[in-house]
Amino acid sequence: MSTLEIRDLHVSVETEAGPKEILRGVNLTVRSGETHAIMGPNGSGKSTLAYSIAGHPKYQITRGSVTLDGEDVLSLSVDERARAGLFLAMQYPVEVAGVSVANFLRTAKTAVDGKAPNLRSWVKDVNGALEKLGMGTDFAQRNVNEGFSGGEKKRHEIAQLELLDPKFAILDETDSGLDIDALKVVSDGVNRFHGKGDKGVLLITHYTRILRYITPDHVHVFVDGRVAEEGGPELAEKLEAEGYASYQKAGSSS
């Protein structure tokens, strides 16, 4: 049983006009076994939250804390956060020039585990993960994200999730840009991960449609750099019907 706890998190980025505060006091607790959906309009700071937890150097924590089982996450390097069991699937996965999927996955697994995986079982695991995501094994020979379609990029993120086996997965708009078949494949992958039983999932999304395939225990409406409302799965249905307009009006007057 693990707990990822975000308390009063304030985050700024440096802009030409000086520091700009993007997160304005985020509170969120995710326990293993739970799936939390963070839903919010574009520009509300969802990706900033994901990057801040993962340790992106561009985001400056000005106040608050992130802890994993009481341990201060914010004082850890990006690598240490991964070894502690945090995984981030990025909204816009980046190309890694000249590095094959097979090499990338093995390097990442070695870094996270602190030792190289057993070669024979590892190759089997990789091929199995790719197969479950509807990819041929030749996919492993392609360079990471080079010329990948939107769906291939997201499937590759889910392959990492399956193979690296973190405690907590932060999935940043893993559903955006997917057609319905890819959405099902990706959702199945997230559900397999969650089905291991002791995993926490923070599912960041702009649209409600992925929540037809992945049922969250908790839904958080994220507006203007903080959680504006919390509820159960029924909150997603309300958002589906009403959108974010009521929250944004409330946010702009504050």
Ligand code: ADP
């Ligand atoms: P979301 O993921 O919810 O769409 P983001 O976290 O990407 O939101 O962005 C939140 C706000 O912070 C936006 O207004 C965005 O323009 C701004 N922002 C994010 N990163 C930077 C940056 N590096 N420099 C300046 N502004 C940024």
Ligand code: MG
């Ligand atoms: Mg966005």
Ligand code: MG
């Ligand atoms: Mg985003």
